[in-house]
Amino acid sequence: MFYTEKLLAVGVDNVFILLSAWRATNVADSLMHRMEETFSDAAVSITVTSLTDLISFAVGCLTPFPSVQMFCAYAVAAVIFTYVYQLTFFAGIMVLTCRREVEGRHCLTFQKMKKHVRPSLKMIEKGKSKKTCKSGFVFTLWKPLQSIRLTNYRLAHESDIMQGQYYATGNLAKTYQYEDRGFEKNHALARFFRTTYSDALLNPVVHLIIITAFLSYLGLAAWGCANVKLGLEPNDLLPENSYGKRTLAVAEKYFSDYGSYLHVWMYNLSKVDLGHRRLWVVLEKEIELYEHTEFTSSSDSWLRTFLNFVQQAGLLITPENFVYILKNVFLSQPRYAKFNRDIVFDDTGNALEASRIPVQLRFVGACNQSRAMHLFRRLAETSELNTGVYADFFQFAEQYNAVLPGTLSSIAIAGVAVVCVSLLLIPEPIASLWVTLSIVSINVGILGFMTFWSVRLDFISMVTIVMSIGFCVDFASHLAYNFAKGSNIPASERMRNALYAVGTPILQSASSTILGVSFMASAESYIFRSFLKTIILVITLGALHGLVILPVLLTLFYCDSKNNNDE
Structure with a gap:
């Protein structure tokens, strides 16, 4: 259900594009001619955006996070379905609706209305x-x-x-x-975009203000990217006012110095050739390495307790009787029975096969979890015994290590793919270039402003960023395609026509998407609130680029030396 809620708005902008193209046709023309004009005008545009959406989500399937992979696979199926749906079923609905209008039937009851209409x-x-x-x-x-x-x-x-x-x-x-x-027949908002709004954007003073604001935005976003926080905290998975979250907050406030344990285990000990050295001596030295780091203190070592027991009992241990005394004397004592879960013998029961030692962690917070994990793993890799280490925070530290490279690689791969699609389907290469730069700008803005809105880069926001590539491509591609398809007209007129054609659909799509996820504002979970904040950033920045920044850049830096003919 969570995936469905996220994908409610995927492809909605294409529906608004079709409706806008339909409204722009001449009502006096035949139904077939109006459908031909509608789809000749809008089909290429929605094909560009659907293909780029598909590529963006397909790239997301390559990320290392299973949750992101599942979402992106779900999104790929949704994009394919909505594209086919729009070109078939929705087109049929448009035809039936037009026939209803021509026949003068009511929109709900489909009964013919008695209305004195003078014919054209x-x-x-x-x-x-x-x-x-x-x-x-x-x-x-x-x-x-x-x-x-x-x-x-x-x-x-x-x-x-x-x-x-x-x-x-x-x-x-x-x-x-x-x-x-x-x-005259089209939406009043579309006429506003073509006249009043376009006049304002073509004003040189407005150009200067927008370019200055855009450069300031990039600088601020870049600073935010450099300070973005990574990872998902354990208490973020709990509702805001839950008992568990309150308990974790108290523990963090009063007992944050010491946390859980680092579990160090050595295995295949029966097959290790130690020469003349004694196994318990080697094990003790290994444990001491983990006890003397900046992130650990003492350990609850069965070996150290066993050696103290042997010394107090006046026993002499040798390689031959070590396992016997450990198994039949030490572990048989009720007070030492707890160590049975930390010791594993081989199938014969005559050799030590594996050992586990819990080491107390301290001063491990979100800012240094990744560094602590790498330190412990380096110690395990350099050990002469087969050693493994694990702590509860490793699952979050792994996320810190993978989320940033995964996000950047997804953006890069999807960006290259989108450029290729844009170059193939958008008539003007310069327009494709600005679409690509818009994608980069929007994603930089999302990452940067997440810092100011207290949203960390984790697998939740990563899902949204992967999705944002598709959304921002939609807005930018619609406008760039309609700008590029003009014939023998100056850039200013192309900009007017593009805003007239797609300005209203972009605004409608942005509004419907935000409304579709607005219910999450009342959610107490960090996951829902994080998604809501990120999607608002995605849609807001995407709409601003599609309606403000991209039209100005295309108008200022478009070269009129080459003219294209309408298809």
């Missing part, structure tokens, strides 16, 4: 208005309301259409032609 001239030509046909002539009861402009033939030969008169259909076609009302 296009409807008269197609024979769909209330009329009387007589020898190729049309008798109309109403004057057309469709916005029209006069042709030269109309000015020279015809007067205005009058109610209740006959008109030859051939003359009607010569007399009137239609204006494309797509701009």
Whole structure:
């Protein structure tokens, strides 16, 4: 369920792109022509974003964290499904909806509504208005309301259409032609992006402000990246007001110097050739190495207790009787029976096979867990005995070691793949370059501002960052593609057209995504709150790049020397 909640907004921007392209078509055109225009305008754009999403999540499957792998595999399936769904089922829904509108049916009950609607001239030509046909002539009861402009033939030969008169259909076609009302019919917000908003972005003073703010943002984000905190703390896995979290907080406050134990075990001891040295002497020296580090203190050593017992009992141990005294004398004492779990004999019972010694840890916190783990492992690797070490914090220290390289490699691989896809499908290479730089900028911003919002880089935020590659590519690719497909027009006009086409869908997608995860604001778990904060950063930075930064950069640094033709 957690994965489903995260993927609620995947592909939603493509739906808004399709709806925006549909609204931009001429309502007087046939259904087939409107669908052709819609998908010729939007299909390539949503293919670019779906393919880049797919690559981003597929790269995430290569990370070393199973939780991230499962999420990314789930996301790959979701991206494929939503893409096929949008081009098939959703397209069919659009067709049925248009037919419902043409037939004047209610959007919920699908019953025909009784509404006095005067037909357009296009409807008269197609024979769909209330009329009387007589020898190729049309008798109309109403004057057309469709916005029209006069042709030269109309000015020279015809007067205005009058109610209740006959008109030859051939003359009607010569007399009137239609204006494309797509701009007036489209969303008011889309018109705002094309006019008022674009005018503001084209202002040189606004250019200077945006570029200055962008450079400041990069500097601040870079500083945050240098100070990002790594890893997931044990108490982060507990609800905010739970008993366990309160207990851990008290323990951290009053007893933070000493924590759990480092478990040191030596194995295959029966097969070790020590020459003339005695096994218990070698074992004791090994344990002393672990007791004299900056992260440990004394140990609860069965061997040291055994040697003290032998000395107090006045016994003499030799290589021949060492195991016998240990097994039949020492461990048979009730007060020493607890050491039975730390000692393993071979199948014959005549040789020591494995030994475990718990060593007390101290001063091990989140900031030095990785360093402590590497120190203990180096001691184990340099031992002449087969030695292994483990402590409870190792699972978190392993995360610290893997999360940053894993995140950076995922960003790098996905970035290269996205560049290749963009170069293939976006007409202008310079636009593909800015898409790539936007991806880098957004991910730097996410990592940097996580520091200011007290979010650590762990496997939870790593999932979101991998997902952010897809989200930020969506916003940037939609705008870059619509900017690049212009023909023989200046960069400023391309920017207007691009914002008109995708400005509203980007804003709608960003809003719907944030609304989709807003329920997590009331969650007490750090995991949910961490995801919410990271996704807000992803969507906010992605929308700002798609609607503010990228349009300005494309306008300022676009070269008009090469013009492309519309497909």
